Amino acid sequence: MINRLRAILPGGLGGLTGLACALCCAIPLLLAAGVLGGAGLAALGQIMPGIAVALAALTALAWWWSTRRRTAHASGCTGGACSCSQPS
Secondary structure, three states: OHHHHHHHHHHHHHHHHHHHHHHHHHHHHHHHHOOOOHHHHHHHHHHHHHHHHHHHHHHHHHHHHHHHHHHHHHOOEEOOEEOOOOOO
């Protein structure tokens, strides 16, 4: 379960980060098109940049978490015999 989470989490968070960034950039276009009003601009204009930055930080943390364990574990292991103190 953890290995599957390590494989999926960085990509999923990266997709959400890209979506949040695209929505943040689309706010002025939606305002100009009349889809979004002044109240929507006030709400989303304050929230979306913070959400995009927070998701980018979470994506970086998830990428670090998924690669840290893989590289730390692979350096001391050869074949099927593992010399690591932690199980895989």
